[in-house]
Amino acid sequence: MKVKYISISCCGESFEIVTEKLKPYFEIKLDKRLLKRALMGPQYAHWNNIEIGSHAFFEKKPDFYERGLYYCLCYLHK
DSSP, X not given: OOOOEEEEOTTSOOXXXXXXXXXXXXXXXXXXXXXXXXXXXXXXXXXXXXXXTTOSXXXXXXXXXXXXXXXXXXXXXX
């Protein structure tokens, strides 16, 4: 099975599904069921709790902490 990534624009544009990592990138690895719950909204699963509970694994290039990215992640739901 080929790995797929979602490339989300931080400029207010849409997203696209890609098959290779673009640079720079911020990758989150987590169970598909947990991703579904997080995208349903914070009453089902909240990104902050997912991160604190070590249910997600993060990889980023360059390795630079961008606070705004984590703030936006908390509001990534429908």
